[in-house]
Amino acid sequence: MPTLERHDNVFVLDLGDGENRFHPDWLAAVGAALDEVEKADGPRALVTAATGKFYSNGLDLDWLFAHADQHQDYVVSVHELFARTLSLPLITVAALQGHTFAAGAMFSLAHDFRVMRADRGYWCLPEADINIPFTPPMAALIQARLAPQTAHQAMLTAHRYGGVDASAAGIVDHAVSEDAVRTAAVELAQAQVNKAGDTLGTIKARMYGPTLAALRDTADPLG
Numbered sequence: 002m003p004t005l006e007r008h009d010n011v012f013v014l015d016l017g018d019g020e021n022r023f024h025p026d027w028l029a030a031v032g033a034a035l036d037e038v039e040k041a042d043g044p045r046a047l048v049t050a051a052t053g054k055f056y057s058n059g060l061d062l063d064w065l066f067a068h069a070d071q072h073q074d075y076v077v078s079v080h081e082l083f084a085r086t087l088s089l090p091l092i093t094v095a096a097l098q099g100h101t102f103a104a105g106a107m108f109s110l111a112h113d114f115r116v117m118r119a120d121r122g123y124w125c126l127p128e129a130d131i132n133i134p135f136t137p138p139m140a141a142l143i144q145a146r147l148a149p150q151t152a153h154q155a156m157l158t159a160h161r162y163g164g165v166d167a168s169a170a171g172i173v174d175h176a177v178s179e180d181a182v183r184t185a186a187v188e189l190a191q192a193q194v195n196k197a198g199d200t201l202g203t204i205k206a207r208m209y210g211p212t213l214a215a216l217r218d219t220a221d222p223l224g
């Protein structure tokens with residue numbers, strides 16, 4: 002399960018050491034951690050990271066298929082995680098040490114910056130291959146955070162980007178060695194801790210207004 006630690010002014014949220022799929026209990030734990038980060042005073046920033054082979058494999062499809070009657074509420078909770086991360090009034094950095102797929106990849110896009118391992122691991126939106134269409138809010142998030150041609154390729158072809166390719170495509174900001182991923186993410190976050198506050202929150206809210214409105218629309222989240 003996710004755990005939160007603080008290193009000087011940088012909070013580090015470790016998502017776990019498994020596939021880190023979005024089980025409702027996992028979503029609740031991440032939400033509680035974000036509560037703690039958001040309520041803290043003074044300079045601060047957030048790094049999300051993981052341990053092991055995966056950063057996140059996205060939706061917990063096993064749970065979802067076993068609880069089909071809760072499909073809409075579940076999707077709403079995922080959209081809310083994306084909206085909350087995208088609009089946090091502090092700088093956020095995703096440290097992608099392993100595979101980052103589907104909703105896990107979308108979660109990484111909700112961060113301000115991404116640092117990825119250069120030599121192994123993939124960033125991928127596999128929805129076209131697994132026959133699960135993007136919800137309209139998910140599509141809005143991806144298209145708000147990626148260049149049009151990159152979004153087109155990533156969404157339509159399910160291309161698997163290694164760290165170097167992801168950096169070249171603008172999906173991630175830095176591709177570094179395995180042992181440098183978390184350190185580089187923390188250093189990037191530490192350099193921006195003084196920006197935390199209402200002004201940054203307002204800038205994000207205005208920059209991503211339409212995307213946030215789509216993600217927070219609970220009336221018809223599935224389109």
